[in-house]
Amino acid sequence: MVRTTRAFVAGAMVLVALALPGVASRAATVKVADPTSVVMIVNRDSNEIAFMDIKTKKIVGKTFLGNNVNPHMVMMSPDGRYVVTGGTRANKAYIIDARTLELVKVIPVDIAPEHLAFSPDGRWYYQGNPEGDSISVIDMVSLTKIKTIPGLVEPLNVVFVPDGSKAYVGNYGAHWVGVIDVRRHELLKKIQIAEVPGVAKLDPAKYLGEIKGINIPQITNDGRFLYAADTDLGVVGKIDPREDKVVKVIRVGKAPWRIYMSHDGNYAITPNNGDQTISIIDLRTDKVAATLEAGENMTGVNFAAGKAFVISSTSGFVYTYDMKTLRPAGRIKVGSNIQLETATTDAADEKLYLADSTENAVVIIDAKTYAIEKVMNVGLFPWGTHIMDSKDNYCH
């Protein structure tokens, strides 16, 4: 028996809903008891977040967001209480109760919200709005948008430093990284990671036609530095966040998509879609240790079982590399005439959960044996996956 509660708002009439067994089920039913036990799947065309139990590989619930919402990236709050996503074509952020999978809040943000991040303490949810050139700041205590940070240029990804005092924003429409003062939620600085070469003015078709700048400034595992790849310039800039200055520029292959940190903290990888290679950067020397052949249209890199797994979106392959020898380690064929998106790695670094959008499937890859298993009908056009506490949670 539950006895009473105490007062919460003096003089107020309050509706209390208590989920109980044996009564007609509705949203408040607990569907996910352990937030680390599920893979979250963003289904872009069925406009929902699906939750797949890692052990049983069954979909335990789905949260429908609304027609034409087109969610882009999903993430669990650090306390495991909420799941959030940005609805790109609805211009809204969606907050889902992680246990009941009930949609508890819809918050209008700026134009075309895509990628997002939480502050380390879980208080702030930064939602990037690439077509609004802004970041929406959402308070996870009150579940309200408290501010919009303007002045960015197609902000794609946000990364917080470990103490939560600053956040760094990759601007895909420019060649600089934005530094956000998290206490005031204001753009503090712009850090240009490399100069545009003088010869660029002879190539207006490339430099004036379309800009492909910085996707994400990725922080090292020890939190001491950030590395940001610039696609047009073909370089990676190393930023010291203590002084907010570039301390090293490393040339990599053509058109690096972004940079991914290995779990042991020794290496970083850029998939270079311009020349279909990957550059492996030794973070101890800040030099390219190896440039190896890869596939077309690479969308992500995961690390597991001592290897790197590079997703080649349109070829249907995942290319693998031995991170000890820094040599190719084969490739995994996922299918033909399919499109692969991004993957997350489980917390044990044993399996990858790869979104296979055109097959409406999630592909589970065993990192040791390369065996694959497809979980079909997870929703329409799965665009990305996420596991709480995974080291490979990213989007594209």
Place this chain on the structure above:
Amino acid sequence: MPRMANMPGMGERTTQTNAEGGFSFDQVAPGQYVLQVDFTGFERSSQEITVAGQPVTVTVTLQPLEIVGVQPAPGAPGAAADNEALLGRIKALEQRINELEANTVLSEPETRVKRIEVYTDPNGNQYDQPTPGAKKTTTYQRERVYRRQVLSEKLEQALADAEAKKIAVGVSAASVTHYASQTSGSSHDADGHFYQLSSADLLFSAGLAQYTSFFADLVGLSGAPPDAEISGLTLLNSYTARLVRQNEVNVREAWMRTELFSQRLAISAGRLDLTNYFDRNGFANDETSQFISDALVTNPALGLTTNGSGVAGVFDPKNGFAFKAGFQQSNTDATNLSESLYTLVESDYVARPKGLSEGSYRVWFRNDNSKGSNRNGVGISADQKLNPFLGLFGRWGTSEAEVKRDNFYSLGFQVQNGVVFNPLDYWGVGYAQTDLGAGAHEKMVEGYYNFHISEKLRLSFHLQHQFEAPSGSGSTGFLLPVVRVQARF
């Protein structure tokens, strides 16, 4: 991290608080529950409760809902009531907008054709799930989705779809200008002469079927290369190898390619340039962007002087090892393949020696029966990056000849990143030596700098020095400054 057992089949109960804000639920079975509290003007409170047969007391605190841009006048009479009414109104409007947006299709639903697996019985009845008497078959079906696309996305997709169905056409054009200055030997007519050779390749490619494609390269050349006047064991201008007849368009390559065994094995058949598959040295293999001397583009011991009809197979499991085998007609005047058969096999390995970057190492073996007997050759080729700036390359080869064996080697380096004018420029220096069994020798040294002007345009400056020592006569030396303009689009 709060955790509780999953309890499928749970329902909900609701109640309202009393005037003091208290409430209670009776007859609650032991278990784990979610308690939610709502009130107009406040954020929802949601928390877990564990019931274990004993009364549970819970205290709930609601946070006021903050609406950006709405600030009630402090201390104003009736401000709280006004604010409450305003918040209620805003919430109602938000709800209406959300419903409107959710239910209004602003763009047509997108459709996509998917390959699906279904189950069909002998009567032709189709089932989505396995059904007794029905067998699994594959079919295609349209799928309707609710993806809202902006106009630019629709246009991009339509253009990409149209592009994928077209035959891709590319152009590779180059103009190479030499100046010859004799440095040693008896007087030669070529001393002080300028030479220019222009080349244009039209490249066509198209997809024919799953993992099967067609490629053709039509080339036309015009002008006079130095090789017409300065005879050597190898070509000063590697483009000269493409020259069949001036001012005519010739088929350089035309082949079909298919990929088998999960795309591990690629087989190309047709008129081929086998050097596109074999001995692909990373720093000395491309006359369009690296060295211009043929001795620093390929290995003369390969003994392959012309393209011809043939087959090339490349087995590459993408694990650092690759195996290649091919054959082609080696004499275009031959009336059959059996008497002009050139065969080649190669094994490749990607290594990463301790402390160095990656390198590629190859060993090959070839046989040619076009001279009336089998003549073999063997060679190695390597390119090794020492660091992100400097890479070394080397080749060695030996082949059977009419008199003794012909021997060849080359070596050199390429520099990029940091020691260049522009970020994507690179430069290199190479040396090649050819020693024929019949006694003739050639030494070639070349340095070049390649300017990356734009994605489509490159300009390079070269300096060649050739020493030619024909069998039984004195040596001749030439210094040749070269300018190459190369466009590709």
